[in-house]
Each structure stands twice: as C-alpha cells, then as structure tokens.
Amino acid sequence: MTLCNEIRKLMVDKDMTLTQLARIIAENKGKHYTVQNLSQKMRSNTLNANEIDIIANALDYRIIFYPKSL
16 A cells, blocks of 8 residues: 555545645645645655654654564
C-alpha cells in the first residue's frame, strides 16, 4: 500500500476533502496550490517530504522514524 493511499484513508477518517487539504497546503507553503495539483501528485505518488509533513499536521498525525534495530 502506498503512502498516498494511507493519506486517503486518513482523510476519510477525518472527514477532509482534497479541496480542504489543498487549501491547507497552499497556506503552509505560502504559494498557489490547486486541488488538481494535489490530486495528480497523489495519483502518481510524488508528494515531497514537506507536503507530507504539512498533510500529517493537517490530519493531526505525526511522522516518526524508528531505527530498524528496535
């Protein structure tokens, strides 16, 4: 399962639309960001780390990295 599919599931759980998410990303990046742009990036699985961080925060989640040895 791709990260973008997981994001879609979280959006459903939080009752958030792509439009709302695109608006939040635009506000956080400080530049124009369209629903079409977000949709295309999610389809092609090409979101960058900054966008994923913004999305996680918008959905009230935190990204944590753990060492493999745990």
